[in-house]
Amino acid sequence: MNERIEKILTEVQKVILGKQEVIEKVLMAMLADGHVLLDDVPGVGKTSLAVALNKSLGLDYQRIQFTPDVMPSDVVGYSIYDKNSGTFRYMPGTVNRANLLLVDEINRTSSKTQSALLEAMEEHQVTVDGNLYPLQKPFLVIATENHVGTAGTHLLPHAQLDRFLVRLTIGYPDYTAQMDIIRDRKTADPMDTVCQAVTKEEFLQMQEEAARVTMNDQIVAYITDLSIASRNHPSVELGISPRGAIAVGRMARACAYVHGRDYVIPADVREVFCDVCTHRILLSQKAKAARQTRTEVLQAILADVKEPYEK
Secondary structure (H helix, E strand, O other), X not given: OOHHHHHHHHHHOOOOOOOHHXXXXXXXXXXXXXXXXXXXXXXXXXXXXXXXXXXXXXXXXXXXXXXXXXXXXXXXXXXXXXXXXOEEXXXXXXXXXXXXXXXXXXXXXXHHHHHOOHHHHHHOEXXXXXXXXXOOOOXXXXXXXXXXXXXXXOOOOHXXXXXXXXXXXXXXXXXHHHHHHXXXXXXXXXXXXXXXXXXXXXXXXXXXXXXXXXXXXXHHHHHHHHHHHHHHOXXXXXXXXXXXXXXXXXXHHHHHHHOOOOXXXXXXXXXXXXXXXXXXXXXXXXXXXXXXXXXXXXXXXXXHOXXXXXX
């Protein structure tokens, strides 16, 4: 693990205790220029994780709280008539001002507002009244959702889920971490102690380095075999798409980079496979009736597909 990665993790762990694996995977997704969906119960630190990461990376940060009255124009901007010039003037939305956009409780707004993010997340631009407006580099979305108290929520459609590189849960802290969390917040907020570990320019350089990590044809074949196995699995109705397979490769490169290597090994693919793919597959009715989970099915696929270099 290189020095810059260690600095970032050290700063974030001042706030998020006992969750190094989750922090690493969020950072991997960001290094892969991907978006993150944090799906968990309230109060486990989803928003705090996003804020702490932003402080450590020195990015331009915006937050939008998705509620039923948020409109697409709040997200991507709108055109307003300027009577002095006799023309329409573009008023930027929240996405135009952000390197890191925190979309809090994404499932509590309407589907049309959710869909306003699709072009921004995939193409790093927005189209308003026929005009294209590029977004800043990097442009990353961390969205949170929870399924406790589902009144007034809107499930994310599959096309929206597919825009997220990974879907992660943080989970409750263990006993020791919970004790430390209570102690640390007696007199101060640990968020105030988080310092910038890298500059925006350094982070962009890290993204480029992660993208240059070597992935040979044996690893590519391994990812392909896993994808095809998901499409043919009896418990799966909709398997991993080509975009999903590409996402596994991007995340595996970032995983190798975070672990200090300039080449991908099968362990990198295994480490990220479920996080990249659980929200990309749909189970058959038979599998649902048997109460199988998507993670269980993907783990079974990992167990069945032969790894490269395996004797």
